[in-house]
Amino acid sequence: MPRAVVTGGAGFIGSHLCRALRARDWEVVAVDDFSSGRRANVDDLLDVPGFELVEHDVVHGIPIAGSVDAVLHLASPASPPLYLARPLATLDVGSIGTQHALELARKHDGARFLLASTSEVYGDPLVHPQPESYWGNVNPVGPRAVYDEAKRFAEATTTAYRGVYGMDTKIARIFNTYGPGLQPDDGRVISNFLAQALDGRPLTVYGDGTQTRSFCYVEDEVDGLVRLLESTHVGPMNIGNPGEYTVLELAETVLDVTGSRSPIEFRPLPHDDPRQRCPDISLASRVLGWRPRIDLREGLARTSEWYRRGVDPT
Numbered sequence: 001m002p003r004a005v006v007t008g009g010a011g012f013i014g015s016h017l018c019r020a021l022r023a024r025d026w027e028v029v030a031v032d033d034f035s036s037g038r039r040a041n042v043d044d045l046l047d048v049p050g051f052e053l054v055e056h057d058v059v060h061g062i063p064i065a066g067s068v069d070a071v072l073h074l075a076s077p078a079s080p081p082l083y084l085a086r087p088l089a090t091l092d093v094g095s096i097g098t099q100h101a102l103e104l105a106r107k108h109d110g111a112r113f114l115l116a117s118t119s120e121v122y123g124d125p126l127v128h129p130q131p132e133s134y135w136g137n138v139n140p141v142g143p144r145a146v147y148d149e150a151k152r153f154a155e156a157t158t159t160a161y162r163g164v165y166g167m168d169t170k171i172a173r174i175f176n177t178y179g180p181g182l183q184p185d186d187g188r189v190i191s192n193f194l195a196q197a198l199d200g201r202p203l204t205v206y207g208d209g210t211q212t213r214s215f216c217y218v219e220d221e222v223d224g225l226v227r228l229l230e231s232t233h234v235g236p237m238n239i240g241n242p243g244e245y246t247v248l249e250l251a252e253t254v255l256d257v258t259g260s261r262s263p264i265e266f267r268p269l270p271h272d273d274p275r276q277r278c279p280d281i282s283l284a285s286r287v288l289g290w291r292p293r294i295d296l297r298e299g300l301a302r303t304s305e306w307y308r309r310g311v312d313p314t
């Protein structure tokens with residue numbers, strides 16, 4: 001059985017990815033320092049043969065013995081409040097952590113490497129929707145730079161390792177992803193709105209709500225990542241849902257799906273908030289035969305059901 005190491009494996013996307021890889025007969029080692037991930041995310045996997053959880057900060061190396069056939073590097077704070085609270089740790093895991101993850105793959109002949117990059121590499125894009133060929137519009141000294149530039153550095157490092165060592169690397173550019181496992185206090189727009197709607201608190205919209213976002217259900221996202229891992233394509237490849245909604249439309253849909261009577265409240269727009277975000281997924285459709293299948297209403301209904309059942313706060 002091939003063996004995969006998933007850094008950030010106890011996080012939101014990482015835990016779904018570990019489950020998907022196990023289901024495809026990969027042995028899986030999740031490495032996580034629990035800075036934003038939770039043991040509860042992988043509770044159901046702990047007794048599954050072929051799954052192992054290692055508590056470790058990948059900035060200090062990745063001490064995994066035995067064979068490794070793939071390294072999937074997801075470790076990184078992902079939501080703005082989390083990376084803004086830990087700016088240096090975010091830069092470290094995107095730079096030093098990525099090098100350790102690449103080194104782990106390099107030491108194991110023929111091991112594949114997949115980098116979980118982000119749509120944030122496009123910054124506040126001037127091209128819409130964003131194809132992989134677009135280089136982005138990032139402010140290197142803005143507050144979001146610690147995340148955006150760390151991921152851009154991670155892409156450059158991955159590309160350099162491929163060139164220098166001939167490694168089999170892949171870069172996935174993940175767009176906004178949501179679903180069960182996304183913690184209500186994570187600080188992303190869908191978790192904020194769902195938690196507010198279900199608690200009967202006002203939904204907070206930043207700016208006038210006309211900025212657009214696209215939202216990919218986690219099952220679709222993970223399907224795209226696994227297909228990319230198992231393909232011969234190098235990337236970068238956008239994996240996201242091209243359905244585009246204004247933040248105000250999202251708020252209204254959340255109210256509708258949850259049946260909440262919460263009001264909508266407007267707050268000042270944060271610095272460097274992108275106006276538009278929408279993936280061009282023609283490459284993923286052509287090369288992987290992939291497209292998202294779960295629409296926003298269905299995904300929100302499934303996620304709100306998970307929130308209603310009560311989320312383990314540990």
Ligand SMILES: NC(=O)c1ccc[n+]([C@@H]2O[C@H](COP(=O)([O-])OP(=O)(O)OC[C@H]3O[C@@H](n4cnc5c(N)ncnc54)[C@H](O)[C@@H]3O)[C@@H](O)[C@H]2O)c1
Nearest residue numbers: 008011012013033035036037057058074075076078176177
């Ligand atoms: N969720 C999204 O919408 C989205 C969008 C674009 C990119 N991504 C990328 O996908 C990956 C996973 O994001 P997520 O939404 O699951 O976030 P998450 O915070 O739930 O998961 C990240 C995981 O990495 C772990 N981690 C962080 N630093 C670490 C370190 N130094 N050593 C070991 N583990 C560490 C955290 O504890 C957490 O479990 C991230 O790399 C993120 O940048 C996510």
